Amino acid sequence: MSFTYNRLDKDNVALLMVDHQAGLLSLVRDFSPDDFKNNVLALADIAKFFEIPTILTTSFEDGPNGPMVPELKETFPQAPYLARPGQINAWDNEEFVAAIKATGKKQLLIAGVVTEVCVAFPALSALEEGYEVFVVTDASGTFNQTTRDAAWDRMSQAGAQLMTWFGVGCELHRDWRNDIEGFGGLLAGHLPAYANLMQSYNQQSQLN
Amino acid sequence: MSFTYNRLDKDNVALLMVDHQAGLLSLVRDFSPDDFKNNVLALADIAKFFEIPTILTTSFEDGPNGPMVPELKETFPQAPYLARPGQINAWDNEEFVAAIKATGKKQLLIAGVVTEVCVAFPALSALEEGYEVFVVTDASGTFNQTTRDAAWDRMSQAGAQLMTWFGVGCELHRDWRNDIEGFGGLLAGHLPAYANLMQSYNQQSQLN
Amino acid sequence: MSFTYNRLDKDNVALLMVDHQAGLLSLVRDFSPDDFKNNVLALADIAKFFEIPTILTTSFEDGPNGPMVPELKETFPQAPYLARPGQINAWDNEEFVAAIKATGKKQLLIAGVVTEVCVAFPALSALEEGYEVFVVTDASGTFNQTTRDAAWDRMSQAGAQLMTWFGVGCELHRDWRNDIEGFGGLLAGHLPAYANLMQSYNQQSQLN
């Protein structure tokens, strides 16, 4: 029962952001709104920092589901953006899959709203096609804890790996020496407790 | 370790509603009564919407366990209805299994009360017979969170997939264009937060 | 330190429903959506059952706050309905206060969204003017438990009485013999666990 640790590799990974839309976000109740907003934007900043090909998609964005959160559009102005005409599983949208294949990557980070549908469905489809799937669980939200637990179990049993944005960032970065200030700044912007450590440290450095 | 994603297929799935009886429901404490009622009826409405063959069964309905909740009888007036004379595992009731086989379906959605018995026992029996089993976890209730966690683990390790009613509905529907109004109405009736989105949207559409 | 128990009196009470609007409801996170919807509609049904003068008010209903939930309009088609042009504390709206005074009642039931603003502000204003104030806490929602706890404390210390819809209904009804079937039906519609008791009871009565 040998195990191979295929780490997230910034040269071999793409990010799928699925249905982070203003209306759908009001359904998310397994995170506080502040926490969830921070998690989603942290993941976006990580993708930008590591220049990871990112694909955005929405479902019925002109209806009650509402527009994609504007910060995502701003962070990824050049990213493929697929407003799906009706497919619930984004993988059923041929352009979406084509955009993924065009990246040439074999590792997929997936986050979305709601977890058991907009994340789980394309995650299972991607696994079937042989991709390595990493679910960014804290940038994915749903109705409540019960729904989340069931969705996580289904994806995990199918072979998806459950991660969170901080772990994703660290596994991609590998070594602080690759860019101490850049990565530190990214963390400080999304981890208030880490920002506090840095402020105390910096003040004391200046005082001495 | 390849994975095949056999999606829920409305033409190949049957639903088993096991022991949703008025007395037994008083034992359910892992959901609020409002949430649980809504989840059970949402699942029933999904089955009706997709015309999924549904089989109802009860245990000792003339005793303390009480009658099946009336909304289920009303939703499925033509469904096979098996008042079991004593078998705890519904799969031990030959007529129940015969009714399932008569549907000719290979995917089974199962929900019931209580989870670790009325759901888990037939789920494990169905897995042994080669069915694909999808447990509708939020339409299945039990005594407390501990009991639920143990039951989920046992079923998941045996190969059952843990889902919730919303995921079931979406995986069956596949594409909103198949029936936007019908499916939207179904969701609005069981997701108050989604109904709110629709009301805001509709009002604004009228105003403009 | 003598205490006088001024019970809720159906001939001396009015109900204020403040800002139960589709948009604002998406902010409520101290109840599950199913529970909160049920609580609000239960309170409305109680007011209708006891023919309590009810006043509806909204804040910026043509903007992001959204329209009042349609069930409330339907339940109270004749009720004064005040779409406030900007006042946050409904009591600052002269027509709203006039409508209250027109009822001639001295006891006020208040529910709204969000608790610490739309409920607390008019509650404190009403207390200052000498009304007896009963906050229907479970038909009032807000961002989280912390916010709720603070709001409850502020209102309670000012003299408001904290109630829930079931207690309101029972204190108004006083004696089941006033209308057994009517009140029982009301409870069955909003307390699934009580509905279950009634179904078991009724079935057994028919069997015997």
Added chain:
Amino acid sequence: MSFTYNRLDKDNVALLMVDHQAGLLSLVRDFSPDDFKNNVLALADIAKFFEIPTILTTSFEDGPNGPMVPELKETFPQAPYLARPGQINAWDNEEFVAAIKATGKKQLLIAGVVTEVCVAFPALSALEEGYEVFVVTDASGTFNQTTRDAAWDRMSQAGAQLMTWFGVGCELHRDWRNDIEGFGGLLAGHLPAYANLMQSYNQQSQLN
């Protein structure tokens, strides 16, 4: 703002057990069933131990609310037992109040189901009539934590004292020397953790 500590006095206290009926108990969700059963029976055993006049009352016991739990009838075979014909507030039943007055006590212990109605209403009525009211909170149950919090606040602000069965027993007993074995046995029967202490102690005493 001087304070007088009127302790519970076994010669001046009566116990009111309100609506602990089999059906209504299924509504109680702020305690686990095991905990609540234990708390109610512990309170009953305390009343019996101290020979406190106890009054039992039920609401519609021939209907869905169900019969009073049999252990209470067995513990208090001689107690006044008032099956109320319809009054929700037991204090509105003249015989109930007469039975209380017949005890000649000025301190009232009250427990019941559900807290905000069957406990709060008679508690407030008793306070108005000048009784000292002690609510036995853990032998009183209701729908959920929110409902409980609101009910506690209303009663506390009106002057009722919130207690639990263990505190009631200890305040009545005052000094272990009054009956070490009797009171110790009572505690051991209802506090498994205390029973464990006694078993370890007794075994070691025998070994030495």
Added chain:
Amino acid sequence: MSFTYNRLDKDNVALLMVDHQAGLLSLVRDFSPDDFKNNVLALADIAKFFEIPTILTTSFEDGPNGPMVPELKETFPQAPYLARPGQINAWDNEEFVAAIKATGKKQLLIAGVVTEVCVAFPALSALEEGYEVFVVTDASGTFNQTTRDAAWDRMSQAGAQLMTWFGVGCELHRDWRNDIEGFGGLLAGHLPAYANLMQSYNQQSQLN
């Protein structure tokens, strides 16, 4: 990936009760004392009801760990009782294993205190020797929820099945007709909510 459902079989199962001692029980904090006492005694009553060979064992019962809870001794007066001289994993005690082998059973129910040691160690040992292992999770306790979650995961991944006493009883009983009154009485004694159902039912039967 076929699955075989080897149900608990009352003719092929033995029960191991490991270290339910008065002192060790004070360490259990993942259940309320009332709930845990009830769960342990319910499991014992089930074993007695189905005449399942049961083996009791303790660790240092003359020291701080304290004596086995007296109810277990009383329920199983003839059971092998092994006071281990020092082995932490009961499976390291040859007499314990010999007693198990003497039963000739291949299915083992295991419960104990604390879960990650007294249950997990013999469970893993038994799995290695080819037994089918069923952990009775709610009759097994430990320090806190974190500890429990880790212990459950370790045992489940090794192949143990996680169950609870109610599921065990039902899987053994199979059909109510095997002994309706006996099994019903067992449940009523350990499920207060089910006892309430029976009381309401019985009263109504008598009234009619």
Added chain:
Amino acid sequence: MSFTYNRLDKDNVALLMVDHQAGLLSLVRDFSPDDFKNNVLALADIAKFFEIPTILTTSFEDGPNGPMVPELKETFPQAPYLARPGQINAWDNEEFVAAIKATGKKQLLIAGVVTEVCVAFPALSALEEGYEVFVVTDASGTFNQTTRDAAWDRMSQAGAQLMTWFGVGCELHRDWRNDIEGFGGLLAGHLPAYANLMQSYNQQSQLN
């Protein structure tokens, strides 16, 4: 027992921000870091929006307690800033009290870290001197929920009013018409769920 509702008045209120320092913030565990950061900055933005005199103070900022969070300094560049040389209760610092008196205001908003010390001590001192005290509870943090509950009770019983930043903003603003865009922008920046409502609304307005 008449009640006077002295609303927060933007012309009669001052804000005290006590010890929001990088080191001390690491002690706060009754809020998630994201939530707490947002709450503190929201309160600061409110004070700036309404031009409320604000006084900042720190304790040993050159030591382990660390520097005041930089956003506060940036928001209030002109505010009195008192680095206390040792007084734990900021009210014991004469300059701090002098700064408060210099504002001429009689209503004080207080927030700080940790709640039971840095907030409660000056709150009680201010009450004694006749100020109206409003604690901004969600911009005040401490070690855990137990500590918070005790601190809130002590302050509330002494006459402080418990509020949260959203309630403070709304009670100060009084009427949306005073500045719809300004106040809406403030809310959108600190209430992600409200920002979502606005985005959906705005998109639809543009589409129509």
Added chain:
Amino acid sequence: MSFTYNRLDKDNVALLMVDHQAGLLSLVRDFSPDDFKNNVLALADIAKFFEIPTILTTSFEDGPNGPMVPELKETFPQAPYLARPGQINAWDNEEFVAAIKATGKKQLLIAGVVTEVCVAFPALSALEEGYEVFVVTDASGTFNQTTRDAAWDRMSQAGAQLMTWFGVGCELHRDWRNDIEGFGGLLAGHLPAYANLMQSYNQQSQLN
């Protein structure tokens, strides 16, 4: 409704430690064992640091309740130590009250096990006799959260002030300059998160 802030005054306060006995501690479930041990010892260290007269008392220490925790005896070797022969309310023990009166203090800090009995009873007795009572809530433990909530409410309504050990220490110390190292050391020993701040600070000071 004027308020006087009588701060804890190290020259006018005594500490009562009631029934922190090895057996009784096993009943405490509203804190984790680690947290509770730390809280009790922190309070003891505070009393020692400020040389506050301290009185220890136990109940039946030769029986199942067990001996006082040894650290308390070691911290207060000269303190009055009253092994009560049977009085549950320590205030009923004349020597205990005499010891308190002998201190000449008018402020009493009280902590004990269990909260609603061993703390609440003497707290209420002391309030009646005109003492200022400060309950150290986190050094007082009981069976569960419900019991704690009721006990806190009863004491608070009677006029006791609810505090925690950290607040007690800070209110007594008043100004860090009175003894920076001593008080800092005390905090570091009982607040791991504060100790971490000090270690980071000290290392950086040495590096510079």
Added chain:
Amino acid sequence: MSFTYNRLDKDNVALLMVDHQAGLLSLVRDFSPDDFKNNVLALADIAKFFEIPTILTTSFEDGPNGPMVPELKETFPQAPYLARPGQINAWDNEEFVAAIKATGKKQLLIAGVVTEVCVAFPALSALEEGYEVFVVTDASGTFNQTTRDAAWDRMSQAGAQLMTWFGVGCELHRDWRNDIEGFGGLLAGHLPAYANLMQSYNQQSQLN
């Protein structure tokens, strides 16, 4: 699907303590600070007791992450101590891996901060290289429960075994007779509830 139970073997195991640094510890919020400190030190004491080769490593200890907690350095004065210059996954540090290989052990206990990075990354690397990996979950901390759940799932699915310090100690000790006093003292120092049992036991032994 046979299972082999490779128990922790004190002669074949090494311990890796990863990044328990003063700054990083302030990020840990899935344990109370008291609990976490106790868990980490308990694990260290176990390693010392069984003379398990231990390797310490830190990340940027001269920066905001802060120094390793001093108790660990003191407990393992001779242990390899690797201050990594930048590698996030300690396994990427060649000296770290060399130190592990130098121990010649095939079982690795891993604990660290934060769980999903500093524990999970080397755990997965070690699994890939064929080590048996045992994660000491309660001596490993992270931002919140969600992050922990995801990290546990990823490690468990890869083949790591989830344990806690108490289970580790017991699995290593195997038999109390190997050193009753030593192991008992270790437990008493880190399990306050067990220390209480021992104190009661010892007192009674002396009395008799």
